[in-house]
Amino acid sequence: xxxxxxxxxxxxxxxxxxxxxxxxxxxxxxxxxxxxxxxxxxxxxxxxxxxxxxxxxxxxxxxxxxxxxxxxxxxxxxxxxxxxxxxxxxxxxxxxxxxxxxxxxxxxxxxxxxxxxxxxxxxxxxxxxxxxxxxxxxxxxxxxxxxxxxxxxxxxxxxxxxxxxxxxxxxxxxxxxxxxxxxxxxxxxxxxxxxxxxxxxxxxxxxxxxxxxxxxxxxxxxxxxxxxxxxxxxxxxxxxxxxxxxxxxxxxxxxxxxxxxxxxxxxxxxxxxxxxxxxxxxxxxxxxxxxxxxx
Ligand code: AMP
Ligand code: MN
Ligand code: MN
Ligand code: MN
Numbered sequence: 001x002x003x004x005x006x007x008x009x010x011x012x013x014x015x016x017x018x019x020x021x022x023x024x025x026x027x028x029x030x031x032x033x034x035x036x037x038x039x040x041x042x043x044x045x046x047x048x049x050x051x052x053x054x055x056x057x058x059x060x061x062x063x064x065x066x067x068x069x070x071x072x073x074x075x076x077x078x079x080x081x082x083x084x085x086x087x088x089x090x091x092x093x094x095x096x097x098x099x100x101x102x103x104x105x106x107x108x109x110x111x112x113x114x115x116x117x118x119x120x121x122x123x124x125x126x127x128x129x130x131x132x133x134x135x136x137x138x139x140x141x142x143x144x145x146x147x148x149x150x151x152x153x154x155x156x157x158x159x160x161x162x163x164x165x166x167x168x169x170x171x172x173x174x175x176x177x178x179x180x181x182x183x184x185x186x187x188x189x190x191x192x193x194x195x196x197x198x199x200x201x202x203x204x205x206x207x208x209x210x211x212x213x214x215x216x217x218x219x220x221x222x223x224x225x226x227x228x229x230x231x232x233x234x235x236x237x238x239x240x241x242x243x244x245x246x247x248x249x250x251x252x253x254x255x256x257x258x259x260x261x262x263x264x265x266x267x268x269x270x271x272x273x274x275x276x277x278x279x280x281x282x283x284x285x286x287x288x289x290x291x292x293x294x295x
Pocket of ligand 2: 020262
């Protein structure tokens, strides 16, 4: 893990550094995910499940067995609380055995469990019988997320689509929303760095913040020592990619890219439409093994 070997020009590598397996709210097992990445000609993949690294080992082993290999970079997407908002910090290239990182993820997992139980109570009060058992059954071994509740609400016929479940029940201000006491942005960054990894501000334009608040978010991230931002996402306009390029340049951040793939059949696909604009320094330049072909 965490070294990229290539005999082809680095610019030709297909890199996806943000996706989810069924260790959190993705649909595919880590193994299926890596096989899919391989079918999509992805060379380098980071599995970035929400607050868990439980799927990493299986992803890595699958990637190693393939020919050509899918090279796996360790990853995680940590939920942080910031001014009443939930901000996601991706960690990449860390040591998966690091004790402090594992302790932080354990705490986050406990908070997830508590939050999920409270959400279940709220939905049950509104008539969704046996909600806790049903959501546990649906989530299986996964870290429970709001996406699981959204799926349950669709399955139970309460809403037609997951998006509507968020709109009506699960998003901030709605009846089943529970504000989680996630760790701070500073704590996430510090812990990722201590584990030898790189911190990445995830999908900075997806929080629907005003220009001033987006600026403030970048200032906070940068002041806390954050080193990279996602610039290329699977579904974004050229204008959004340009905005993120400008932020990366302004705050002197490395650039990352990722599909945020969750499930088959969505418009997001592993490795799709990901290309960094010229002039940015890719975050994966950190892990390139020194082959003559890379120079
Ligand atoms: P959580 O981390 O438990 O708060 O769950 C957040 C996850 O729910 C995100 O990572 C998305 O995968 C999913 N999600 C958030 N908002 C929406 C939405 N409006 N429609 C569908 N899925 C969403
Ligand atoms: Mn998700
Ligand atoms: Mn996210
Ligand atoms: Mn994500």
